[in-house]
Amino acid sequence: MSEFAKSLSVSASGLKAQASRLRHLSENISNADTPGYRRKTIPFRTAFDAGQGVSNVEVGRMSIDNRPLARIYDPGHPMADESGHYEGSNVDLLIELADAREAQRSYEANLKMFEQTRQMSSSLMQLLRR
Numbered sequence: 001m002s003e004f005a006k007s008l009s010v011s012a013s014g015l016k017a018q019a020s021r022l023r024h025l026s027e028n029i030s031n032a033d034t035p036g037y038r039r040k041t042i043p044f045r046t047a048f049d050a051g052q053g054v055s056n057v058e059v060g061r062m063s064i065d066n067r068p069l070a071r072i073y074d075p076g077h078p079m080a081d082e083s084g085h086y087e088g089s090n091v092d093l094l095i096e097l098a099d100a101r102e103a104q105r106s107y108e109a110n111l112k113m114f115e116q117t118r119q120m121s122s123s124l125m126q127l128l129r130r
Helices: 003-030 093-129
Strands: 044-049 054-059 071-073 085-087
Touching: 003 044, 003 054, 003 093
Parallel strands: none
Antiparallel strands: 044 054, 071 085
16 A cells, blocks of 8 residues: 555544544533433544555544533422522533544644645656656
8 A cells, every 4th residue: 555545544533533533522512401311421542454454543432421410409490309400511612612622633734734645645656757
């Protein structure tokens, strides 16, 4: 396998991983006000592909954040108990937005690497045709 194909494979695996991360982050953000919702996280790991001879990025199993849920005082809420409290979510929007920005920048960096590799491959082909 050519070095260009290896580079494209690594970039593509990074794009897939960051896209998956962004999907989970958007779920967390959209459910931040859902009572009882627990934050979802996904880890990344390196997986060596012996056939290609490269280490790609893979997404691990999704896990649920077991931090305690926020207790919210709202006696008028339909889920409130006798004391007027109900359990909110454990999503911190500041953390989710920071993670989303990091994932977006990582996605853009992988995309740039993919585009540069493709351009270098195209330029090499033009040189070889001469």
